[in-house]
Amino acid sequence: MKFAIDNTPADKIDTACLVIGIHSDAALQGSAELVDKASNGALQKLIASGDIDSNWKSATLLHGLDGVVSQRILVMGCGEAGKLDGVRYDAVCKSAGKFLRNHTVTSAHVCLNDLGADGQSAHWLLRQAATTIAWSNYRYTATKAPKDDDSKPLESVSFHAGADMQASLDEASGMAKGFHRSRDLGDLPPNICTPAYLAEQAREIAGSYENVSVEILGKDEMAELKMFALLAVGQGSVNGPRLIVLKYEGKDDSSQPVVLVGKGITFDTGGISLKPGPNMEQMKFDMGGAASVIGAFEACADMQLPINVVCVVAAAENMPDGNAYRPGDVLTSMSGKTIEVLNTDAEGRLVLCDALTYSQRFNPLALIDVATLTGACVIALGHHASAIMSKHDDLAEELLAAGQTAVDRGWRLPLWDDYQPQLKSNFADMKNVGGMPAGSITAGCFLSRFTEGQRWAHIDCAGSTWKWGGDEGSSGRPVGMLTQFLIDQA
Ligand code: BES
Ligand code: MN
Ligand code: ZN
Secondary structure: OEEEEOOOOOOOOOOOOEEEEEOOOOOOOHHHHHHHHHOOOHHHHHHHOOOOOOOOOOEEEEEOOOOOOOOEEEEEEOOOHHHOOHHHHHHHHHHHHHHHHOOOOOEEEEOHHHOOOOOOOHHHHHHHHHHHHHHHHOOOOOOOOOOOOOOOOOOEEEEOOOHHHHHHHHHHHHHHHHHHHHHHHHHOOOOOOOHHHHHHHHHHHHHHOOOEEEEEEOHHHHHHOOOHHHHHHHOOOOOOOEEEEEEEEOOOOOOOOEEEEEEEEEEEOOOOOOOOOOOHHHHHHHHHHHHHHHHHHHHHHHHOOOOEEEEEEEEEEEOOOOOOOOOOOEEEOOOOOEEEOOOOOOOHHHHHHHHHHHHHHHOOOEEEEEEOOOHHHHHHHOOOOEEEEEOOHHHHHHHHHHHHHHOOOEEEOOOOHHHHHHHOOOOOOEEOOOOOOOHHHHHHHHHHOOOOOOOEEEEEOOOOOEEOOOOOEEOOOOHHHHHHHHHHHO
16 A cells, blocks of 8 residues: 655545544534535535534545535544544544445545644654554455455555655554554464464565565474474474574664564464364464564564664464373473473463573563463453563553554553462473463563563563454554554664
8 A cells, every 4th residue: 555645735635535534522623624615614514414423433425525626525533522532543543444445445635634633743643544544454365365346455545744744654654564464474374374484474574675684493403402392382283383583684783682572373272282172263363473573573674763673483383293292291491491381272481481592692672572372361451452561660661652652552460579489380490381360470470580681571462463253353463562662762
């Protein structure tokens, strides 16, 4: 989808669809006011007669108004003016994007950013409008060909802004690209999106940018590094594990990188501790953490941010098999610490612990892992927030703030040492499960044992990275939070 800037007044712009916003309790402003004036009050009349819905997120399509050049006008309801904060504004833009995606038009001119939302800058308003409209424009097509009568995606969108705002659209392009990559990877079926496929995608990204390089480690290399926790998880599958390392150099190599680590379980059956049958297909999203760190990495490369970033993906498939690891096994991780496996379904922390140990060689400025780690996280926060855990208040605050800015929000959970005893084992340095209470936190506590001395944060995106029900599919999250975090670092 192509973005452009166009400063032509709303009533004069020649576009397939003009998108404007109105409040339910305030006078028309900006582009809506212009359209109303040019049409001799026609807009106001339609609002008064109830033909245009001004409630939050509603969409009404008008077919031409006398005095207005555009053939169509999409009027977005923004609800009460005083309530329109960043989050509600973002939802209006998303709703507009969804309407346009489901409509036959392939281009539009969007003026929603001239509405203003409480406390938001012109840069943010434009970037967020462009990012969310591109997000809404996504559709999965890899294994389902579009039909002739399907609505067409948007090909190009212009925004009402001055030429000095190009940087906002460049940011939006980067973010949109990252989200798109993450959603595509998440949506792909597990027979296509294997560890080797993720590695191929990383190679493809590396091939597209001069300052990106990639290294792929297979079984043998991992064995040499003594990554026996990661290897154990992968050993029941014919789709062998990979450790994928992408490096982006946006700054001289003496500058410490942000290291993003992703859980890339391309399918999680639970292994010998087999999951129940119903809904098991959802476990193709168990590489959502990997997809989001790859997406954020690509966004960063696309924007050519002046920072260094390393992306490490621990990719494996968790299968039951004659060669699979078992409950009772004691694994020696790369760190040398031993782990008693009580449940082979707590596999994410096992692949991550070795990836986190490995990542310390990069001397990270910040070490952030992202994972669909626990079902408990979905119970605690649902699909709206990613869980953030860190002993570093400043890092947690930076991630929370980035999530707020990108409207890809997180919520913090404690990582107090009080929870650590739940991981005590009689046969190893720790167990891989901490029992019923605080399942997301004890998973975080497990990882904390492999990040000592690091400025580290853990993000559990089990609920946020995908949605189920009618609109099932990958959300791409937390690409927004991570990309904003990288922008804030730069
Ligand atoms: N991938 C799952 C977590 C998950 C479950 C994500 C549901 C999204 C939706 C993870 O590998 C897992 O199975 N975790 C177990 C941990 C338990 C065995 C301690 C869980 O949450 O049940
Ligand atoms: Mn599992
Ligand atoms: Zn899992």
